[in-house]
Amino acid sequence: MSILNNALSGALASQLALSASSQNIANLQTKGYTRQSALLTAAAPSAGANQAGNGVRVSSLLRFSDNYKTQQLWRSNSEVGERSQTQPYMTQLEQVMADDQSNLSSGIDSFFAALNAVAGVDPTSTPLRQQVVTTGTLLAQRFNSLNNVYNAQMQSVRQQRSAVIDSANSAIATIASLNTQIANANASGTNASGLIDTRDQAIDSLAGQLALEVSDQPDGTRNVSLKSGQSLVLGGVAGTLSVGGGLDQTFSLEFAGTSFALDPTKAGGQLGGLSTYVTDTLKPLQQGVADIAKQVADKVNGQLAAGYAMDGTRGKPMFVYTPGNTSNMLQVADGFQTADLAFSGDGTAGDTGNLQKLVDIKNQTITVTGLGSVLISDADTQLVGKLAVQSQQNKTALTTAQSMRDQADADWQSTSGVNQDEEAVNLVEYQNMYQANMKVMSVANALFDATLAMMG
Structure with a gap:
């Protein structure tokens, strides 16, 4: 019936x-x-x-499921990943470089204040001369401590980028494997919704690490590529990212037997954010501090060489500058004594002719990477100011990116979420x-x- x-x-x-x-x-x-x-x-x-x-x-x-809303979710995650990874590094540098107990400005001021104190009292006073040597040593330590912070951040970024590559490779392999399972399920008429959800989660995770382009295929698979065009996943075929060692890491992508060099600053996501921070902020800052250290050392040493020590001999270098990523970038020369300070301009004990010129060095200009020609007394302040601007810009961009992510997630939930x-x-x-x-x-x-x- x-x-x-x-x-x-x-x-x-x-x-x-x-x-x-x-x-x-x-x-x-x-x-x-x-x-x-x-x-x-x-x-x-x-x-x-x-x-x-x-x-x-x-x-x-x-x-x-709304493909547009899903794509927006992934794009917003790339922006959040890019901005969120760099902010902790910037915040740390802001705190260190702006701290009166460790910043360069205070060290430079103390050193030249010690020189000025000698000029105003007695150029032959051993205690006052010792104060110059002591503040010079402390100034060198500030340069070295700051350089060590840069080196530590560089090492941390290298480790973090390697971890991002490992995690990305895992996600890429998962997406390719799920593509194969989804295609087979669709061909056999099996419900593949759970597999699709798992794959979309893997794509979202990968999008936080790299900026992606994702395209749907008729068999239900999704092809994934970098924003620059290189394929990461085609159907069930997965590419492999690799990172070279050394101080300056190199990145490449191998897909279907062909290797492509990658510019990490254009990768987007966490990898792009970290790489851009190194290129645009960390390295210029480190080089700028090195420029200050070298030129201050050169100017002080050059002026000491033009004067006379307590025994009437020509002055000897006070500072030793060592280029490169070393923990002892600047230091007071071994065996340098208070009597070696060449304050006299004519060889007469008590003369302050050369000492006055040493004091005046603080008002001279130097050339600093990222700043151009600046006064020695202003160089560190301008570096810190530039860092603060970059940090604030990144914070603003991060807030915007997080708002976009939250909105994208709410839009996705309105369509795909369970009510x-x-x-x-x-x-x-x-x-x-x-x-x-x-x-x-x-x-x-x-x-x-x-x-x-x-x-x-």
Whole structure:
């Protein structure tokens, strides 16, 4: 009887719809889960004008997903990854370089104040001369301490970028593997929603590390490439990122037997943010501090060489500057004594001719990377000011990126997320549908029994 078949199809369809709602509710707090729903369609009637139809069928399980919103979610994650990785480094440098107990400005001021104190009292005073040597040593230590902070950050960035590459390779391999599983599931008619969710989570994780372009394919797979165009995943084929060692790391991508060199500053995400920080902030700052150290040492040493020490001999260098990423970039020369300070301009003890010129060095200009020509007394302040501007710009960009990520996530949730109230309504509706169809089956059974009784 068609009435019995119709009711049976309705009961079965409502069971599938209830199953979809129960799956949604079970995954109410599952990160990245995309809600599903049964798509019900009426079964067409058989031949004949008096046929109402053959019930209902579940034509498919819908997966509520908006590709545009998903793409926005990934793009916003790249921006957050790029900005969030650099801010801790900038904040640390701001704190160190602006601290009165460790910054260069205070050290330079103290050194030249000690020179000025000698000029104003007694150029032959051993305690005052000792204060010059002591403040010179402390100044060198400040340069070295700051340089060590730069070196430590550089080492941390190298380690972090290597970790990003390892994590990215894992995500790339996962995406390629899931592409294969999804294509096979679609070909066999199996529901691949769970696999798609897992793959999208892997793409989102990868997007935080690298800026991506993602394109959908007819078989359900997704191809993933860098913003610069190099492929990371094509169907089930995965590329491999690699990083070279050494102080200046090199990056490359191998895909299908071909190797491509990568510019990490253009990679976006965490890798791009870290690399841009090294190129645009850390290295220029370190070089700027090295410029100050070298030129201050050269000017002081040059002026000492033009004067006379306590014993009437020509002055000797006070500072030794060592280029490169060394922990002792600047230091007072071994064996340098207070008597070696060449304050006299004519060889007479007590003369301050050369000492006055040493004091005046503070007001001379030097050339600093990233700043150009600046006064020695202003060089460090301008470096700190430039860093503060870059840090504030990054904070602002990070706040904007996080807002965009939050908005993108809210948009995604509005389409793909599970709404508890909506699912509660669906449960009641599908339950009523099931009970109604069971009632129809009961009526059909009664009619069938009555018919049999009439036929004796």
